[in-house]
Amino acid sequence: MTQYGSQVKRLAYTYVKDVQTAENIAQEVFIKCYKKMHHLKKNNAVKAWINQITVNKCKDHFRSGWIKNLNLNASFSHWLRGSAPSPEEEYSKKIQHDELTKEVLSLPLKYREVIIHFHFQELSINEISELLKIKVPTVSSRLKRARQMLKERLEGGPK
Known part of the structure; x- marks a missing residue:
C-alpha cells in the first residue's frame, strides 16, 4: 500500500472527483488486492493489475446507488x-x-x-x-x- 497508495488514490480521484470517495475506493482496491494476490501471474505487472482493479472499482461506484442522490x-x-x-x-x-x-x-x-x-x-x-x-x-x-x-x-x- 505504501508503494502504490497515492497512485491508486489519484487514479480513483480522476474518475470520481471526490477525495473521500477516492480514499474509500483505494481502501477497497487494497483489500481486493490482498485477497486476490495469488491470481497475479507476473510480479512485474503489479502496477497494471492494481490500476485495472482501481478502474473497475470506480466503475462499480458509478453503477451503485450513489447516482440516485x-x-x-x-x-x-x-x-x-x-x-x-x-x-x-x-x-x-x-x-x-x-x-x-x-x-x-x-x-x-x-x-x-x-x-x-x-x-x-x-x-x-x-x-x-x-x-x-x-x-x-x-x-x-x-x-x-x-x-x-x-x-x-x-x-x-x-x-
Missing part, C-alpha cells in the same frame, strides 16, 4: 434551456432542479452514464471512453443524443 447543478439546467433565469425561474428553481434530476435519472443507462460522467463528474470524453470501454465517437454521439432527449423532455416533447 445526485445533485444536478443549476448552470446545466439553464444551459439545457438556453437562457439566463428570469425572476419567475428563480422562484421555481427547486421544482426545475427536481424535474431535471428526475429526467436525467430516467434516461436509458447508456445515455444517463455519459451525461453524468461528462457534466457532473467532469470527465473528458476520452476519460469516459476509457472508463466505459467504448470508442470516443460513440461517447460523443451518446452525449449529443442524451442532451437532445433531455431538452425534448424538459420542453414537454416526446419521451
Whole structure:
C-alpha cells in the first residue's frame, strides 16, 4: 500500500472527483488486492493489475446507488434551456432542479452514464471512453443524443 497508495488514490480521484470517495475506493482496491494476490501471474505487472482493479472499482461506484442522490447543478439546467433565469425561474428553481434530476435519472443507462460522467463528474470524453470501454465517437454521439432527449423532455416533447 505504501508503494502504490497515492497512485491508486489519484487514479480513483480522476474518475470520481471526490477525495473521500477516492480514499474509500483505494481502501477497497487494497483489500481486493490482498485477497486476490495469488491470481497475479507476473510480479512485474503489479502496477497494471492494481490500476485495472482501481478502474473497475470506480466503475462499480458509478453503477451503485450513489447516482440516485445526485445533485444536478443549476448552470446545466439553464444551459439545457438556453437562457439566463428570469425572476419567475428563480422562484421555481427547486421544482426545475427536481424535474431535471428526475429526467436525467430516467434516461436509458447508456445515455444517463455519459451525461453524468461528462457534466457532473467532469470527465473528458476520452476519460469516459476509457472508463466505459467504448470508442470516443460513440461517447460523443451518446452525449449529443442524451442532451437532445433531455431538452425534448424538459420542453414537454416526446419521451
